[in-house]
Amino acid sequence: MGILLSNQCKGGKSIHRSLSFHINRNWSYALWRCFNLQCGWAGKVFADTKKAYPVVGRHGKLTSSWPLTMESLRLQMLGNELLAYFAERMISKETLERNKVMQVAGDQKIIAFTYRQNGHLVGCKYRTIEKRYWQERNTEKYLYGLDDIAEADEIIIVEGEIDKLSLEEAGYCNCVSVPSGAPQTVSLKEIPSPEKDTRFQYLWNCEDYLDKASRIILATDGDVPGQSLAEELARRLGRERCWRVHWPKKDEANSFKDANEVLEYLGADALRDAIDNAELYQMQSLD
Helix, strand or coil: CEEECCCCCCCCCCCCCCEEEEECCCCCEEEEEECCCCCCCEEEEECCCCCEEEECCCCCCCECCCCCCCCCCCEECCCHHHHHHHHHCCCCHHHHHHCCEEEECCCCCEEEEEEEECCEEEEEEEEECCCCEEECECCCCCCECHHHHCCCCEEEEECCHHHHHHHHHCCCCCEEECCCCCCCCCCCCCCCCCCCCHHHHHHHHCHHHHHCCCEEEEECCCCHHHHHHHHHHHHHHCHHHEEECCCCECCCCCECCCHHHHHHHHCHHHHHHHHHCCEECCCCCCC
16 A cells, blocks of 8 residues: 555645555555545556556545445544544444444545445445535445344434434434435425435335334434425335434524434433434424
């Protein structure tokens, strides 16, 4: 593994050696990727054909045309700085390790939420501490934490990966997160066919898991997009088996926003109370 200057961005303004170049042990292929967030140049070449398969993206996005591996994504265990970041948000090292939360190797502190199905890596979502997000391209979309609901009769759906980790700190492992946030509004159109329901493709990809559940708790954010997401999920999953979480009051006018905020400011007991007191779902007023 070598760290070089990218041929595309030349290291950017700071001239960082941000290009990772790797040749595997049996010399059958080589791959490269620039971890400068403004570049993202990546590709792969095979020894048998000498044919290059360039995969070009920006902001660190990799267009992946080969099986994802920890090696190809250049992932490593979380370092002390990111462990401290999660600790401030009340997420323990044990929870992070069980969920295989990683970081991208290099100078930039980039969190990698690994998406898995049957233990296999099927996707990866990246986040900086400054809340910049991106995902692997050309990968199927799945719920985050999918293996945790493989046999669950009751499941919890949240809006973000850190909220899923927060629920685990409160004792709930039967929880998954949507991969791509919330819509700004509820669609007034009929639900499209599974093949055309692009935004919510992750639900159809996980249909076998979701069909097993008799009770689904929607613990999305309390803002308008979070309410819109809850409504869109309930429309597809069936309102008759959905319950809605209402987050505790922060003051007379405002409530806490999400599971992690409740965990951070009120603790695990308050988070458990919010989940346990979920109410049978009714269509939300988004005024």
